[in-house]
Amino acid sequence: MNYGIICYVLGYVCYFEAAFLMLPFLVSLIYQEYMVGAAYVAVAVLCSLIGLGFTHRTPQARMYTKEGLVTVALSWILLSILGALPFWISGEIPHYVDALFETISGFTTTGSSILTDVEAMSHAGLFWRSFTHWVGGMGVLVFILAIVPSKGGAFMNLMKAESPGPSVSKFVPRLRDTALFLYGIYMGMTVIQIIFLLIGRMPLFDAVTLTMGTAGTGGFAVKNSGIADYTTYQQGVITVFMILFGVNFNTWFLVVKKKPRQAFRSEEVRTYFAIIAISVLVITFNILPMFPNLFQAFHHAAFQVGSIITTTGFSTRDFNTWPPLSKTILMILVFIGACAGSTGGGIKVSRVVIMVKGIGKEIRMLLHPRSVHKVRMDGRPIEHEVVRSVNVYLAVYVLIFIGSLLIITLDEKDLVTNFTAVAVTLNNIGPGLEVVGPAGNFSSFSDVSKLVLCLDMLAGRLELFPMLMLFVPSVWTQHRPGKIRKNKEA
Template sequence: MNFGFIIYIIGWLLNVQGGFLLVPCIVAMIYGEKSGFAFFVSAIISFILGIICTRKKPQNRSFYAKEGFITVALGWIVFSISGALPFIISGEIPDIFNALFETISGYTTTGATILSDVESLSKSLLFWRSFTHWIGGMGVLVFILSILPLAGGNNMHLMRAESPGPSVGKLVPRVRSTAMILYGIYAALTVLECILLLLGGMSAFDAINTSLATAGTGGFGIRNTSMAEYSVYIQNVVAVFMVLFGVNFSIYFLLLVRKPKDALKSEELRTYLGIILISTVVIGFNIRDSFSSIWTAFQQAFFQVGSIITTTGFSTVDFNMWPSLSKSILVILMFIGACAGSTGGGIKVSRIIISWKNLRNEISSFVHPKRIQVIRLEEKKVGSEVLRSVNVYLVLYVLIFAASVLLISLENGSFETNFTAVAATLNNIGPGLDGVGPMENFGTFSAFSKCVFMFDMLAGRLELVPMIILFSPWVWRNKK
């Protein structure tokens, strides 16, 4: 285990975090808020620790997959702790567990909150919550890789450990160039959404925060009613961009290099859009009596379907009051999630497709045992390594989910609350049903339950494996 190099990379994470923490200082200056001091102090602390960790460049630059997983898991934990400092120092969220919960929820783009009155926060802290979504959406290490060649030819180990999906590949030969392309597309879509929101009459502060939260598919609102107070135009713009940020970013790369036919051939994209369309139609008809017109019902259904499947978590209505069929569909969408290679969470559409084809082949083999059957995705053969990773992921997912529900149940909350609370955090969605519905929050849970949720949020964002490896004793005993 190359501890020296792991500490060196985490040091650079802290240096970058220091730079991020200075951004809300500008917001505090604009609005004349004293909370800017909390961000300045937090930035200084991050810089000092970062400089200490990076003052000596390690000679041993050997970096393998194990180090990649450990670095990513530790990096996200350190990033979350330093990101929670402004909440604590400012006194606006003085409790350590609550501050850490809110920060982890931001970076993992979950959007679950412990706050009952979001509007009571200062403008700079509201901005910081949304900004953490944008930082965590594409990935902390991906950002670092786009600006610093830290691990040389081993950068791919970091990107694979952090990026969502069953497999991660390069868009171009160099990993650093791939990271820069991803962030370029990410930033461009964010700016485009912000412009469209401004054209719809949204204030600059609201538009910037909403765009940052939508881009990271996070869903931290700056109003207590989330998106309910805004116009239908603004809600529709946000809904469309939630869906767009749930698409695999390699699709946008293909469009950029003028290969639209290859982009439209994506089986995952077609399945993703098909699920959204069918769910919207079914829910729209199911809730039509709750709205003044069928078109309003469809508009609200589309918004909530887009919000849940992309794991953004914005809400325009209290869907906890919808009929059982609609709520059941939304819960299913929580587990499906967005596309691999997007900023969304959940199991991912590509894993669902691969698992379905694998199941179909296994059943078929009972009837035709000698037939050679090949699983293909995007017209490419799915290798045994990808199949194994999908199977391992699903087993880990079920085990973590079951264990989390059991642990949360110690508080004797309702089953609907406990089940959807774990689903909302492990899938990085935010709102669930009943006690954690869109009009409720996670503030009533104990510190122990919040720790379980924080682990789930980090595990869900990092695709489970890095967090499991981090807490596996055999990894630390094995020095090779």
């Protein structure tokens, strides 16, 4: 294990978090929240000092897969531990475990909250909550890669470990250019959504914070009513952009390169839009008796489907009161999630497609044992390693889900609450059902359960394995290469 390069990257994470904390500080100055602003400055200074301690030496060694996985996991943990301090120091969230839960929920773009009164937060606090969504959506290490040059593609393993989906590739030959392109598209879409919301006369602060929540597919709102009090136009803009941010960014790369036909040939993207269309149609007619007309039913069905499948977690209505069919469909979407390579969470549409095709392959092989079948996607055969990784991912996913569920049941809440609490945190959604529904929160869970759910949020955002690597003893040992003996013929 190369501890030097791990500490070096962690140092840069601290530097960037110090810079990020200056934004809520500026917001505190605008709204004259000076005491709250002081907390952000104090933590920014602490982050800078830690960063200085970690980066005083420049490592020469290359970063391999093991170091990449561990670095990503530790970066997100450190980012969250330090990011929670302003909430705690300012007294806005007086219990540190609660502050940590809120911050991890922000950075992992989950949107689950322990707050019972969101509007009691300062403007700086609300901005920081939403900004953590925006940073976590694309990934803080991708942001660092876009700015800090790396030699010889040494940090490609960081991008692979942090990016959501079965596989990650570079758009352009240089890794830094890939990261810059990603954030260029991300920032461009963010600005466009803010403009559309401002055209709809949404207040600037609300437009910026809600857009950051939409872009990161996070779901922290700035009102106790969520998105319910905004106009139909404003809700419609958020619906469209939630769905767009749930699309694989490879697609937007091809669109920018003026290759729209190639962009939408992706089987994953077409499946993603088909799932949305079918779900909206079924839920619309299922909830129609609850609304005055077809348009209202369609509007709220589309918003909630877009919010859940992209793992954003915004809500215009308490879907906990909807008919069982609608709630069941939404819970299925919780597990499916958005496209790989997007800012969304969940298992990912591509994995679901591969899994379904793998089942079909096994059935055909049972019927025709001597025939040769391969799982194909976008007309090309999928490598066995990719199929195997999907199966392993799903197995680990189920084990983590069961383990987490067993632990939080010690709080003696009902099964639906416990099940959906684990589901929405592991899939980075936000609201579940019953106690943790859109009108509820996670404040009633014990500290132990909150920490378990925090680990679920981190594991879900980082695709499970970076977090699991931290608990493997052999990862932390530093093996020395032995002598190689050459066999000589007598």
